[in-house]
Amino acid sequence: MKKKISFSGKGSRADIGNMTIYRMLPNRYTDAVGPFVFLDHIAPTVHEVNATAKKAGTGAHPHRGIATLTYILNGEAEHFDSKGHHAKVGAGGIQWMKAGNGIIHDENLTPDAHDKDRLTHAFQFWINLPAQHKAEPPQYLAIRANGVPQQILNDSAGWIKVIAGGYDHLHSAIPDYSKQFIYHLHLEAGKQFSLDTEDGLEYAAFLPELGATINDSAFDAGEFIEFDRNGGTILIVNKNTVAMDIVLFGGEHYTEPIVAEGPFVMNSHLEIADAYKDFFAGKYGTINYG
Template sequence: MKKETSFSTKGNRANLGPLSINRMLPNRYANKVGPFVFLDYVAPAIKETITKNGMGAHPHRGIATLTYILQGEVEHFDSAGNGGKIYSGGAQWMKAGNGIIHDENFNYDSQTDSKFIEGFQFWINLPAKNKAENPEHMAIQANEVPQKVLQNQKGWIKVIIGNYEELNSKIPNYSEQFLYHIHLEADKQFSISIKDKIEVAAFLPTKNALLNDTEFQAGEFVEFGRKAGEIEIKNTTEKAIDIILFGGEEYTEPMVAEGPFVMNSLGEIADAYRDFYAGKYGQIKSIKKSA
């Protein structure tokens, strides 16, 4: 049985310098999908200049952030002393835990001739017991992301978070969760089974697709019902398409989100701000200059 669609939306758009940012989650219909509480999509653009001094240091607490870059280069710095740089196809994961300040440079990929940039940033809500843990960071290059070719050369699937068949991501899971990048060739289709009570959404970055026989447009965010069933993706165009599919088990603990913090109560939000202003998150000691 195919899963029913709950809603679809195109989110809100804002410009940040040369970047066009589409805020897909939270939206007017939902504030979370499984443990995922935030999704920004950096739409394809040409970036001519190099950012060297960061895009604006800011704090987080109670979540993990996940940056997945389709095209471009992201350099990370934080107050726990972590640093790393990923290139096109790579992912960067940071557990904010009990508090961290981070910044990043988002540039075109210096390893290629292309100046195009495109990518995603997700926030993943942590269970209450993990919100008090120390920060962690992990940079994963494109060749380290688990990937397999789909049967009959239909395309491929990458597992950014979670697992699919024999593929397992390096990124830690604190609940059942997944984030897949599915690439489907022209005139092909692919189906995936989703268990009961799993929240799941799809995002279509740049091209239309048929999801369970309904056509959705490029830029649409589509959430499905929670009953077990299949999601069938059809590409009826003459070019390959990409779909981001993500979700997981419902986050059942209380959730309060304010600014860069996601906690379990208003009191914990107040503590998060108090500790930040008291300097307990530390500081970024230096930002290296990008070449």
């Protein structure tokens, strides 16, 4: 039986600097899918040669109570934070930062110097931490493209990458605090992919650049699709004349209260107030750019 679709829609614009951003989550229908409370699609952008020194980013800013996960499809992301972490991750790689009890970070996306197309394209997810982990110290993890598990699909249908969670015998190095998954599926023209789902888990999909037929319904590029919580199959068919990509994500329902304000996601308004108080008191530290 095919899984039912609860709703679909397109994100709202949330541009930052020279980045074109579509905010897919939260949206008018839901505040979370599994542990994921935020998804920004940093749309594909071609950068002019004379814009080499121009960085696309939000500048230094705090977080608390979440883990951020940035998946880079094109370009290079550079990360700095107030706990001394610094790394550059290129196309196909992942940056994961557990904000825990408070951190300041700065993340910039620029074209890869070796990419003649000068393209940037990325996703950023926020993973809501269970209450017991919101008070833990921050952590950071950089995963290069060759460290992201990938499986070639049967019948030359394409491939699937495991950005978070597990699929078949593959498992991402990103820590799990509850059951979670992010898959990047690349499907060749005329091919299809079927995913058997698990009862009770929450599932969503996003089509970044091309449309697809999902469980017999046609969806356009830029659409966010959420499924019901009953078990069933998700069948994706690529009727385009070229290969297409889709992001599938979700996981276990977050059962604790969710209170989000600005860069903080906590379990109560008092905890939000404490997050701001500690930030303004300088307890998150400062970034040393070296």
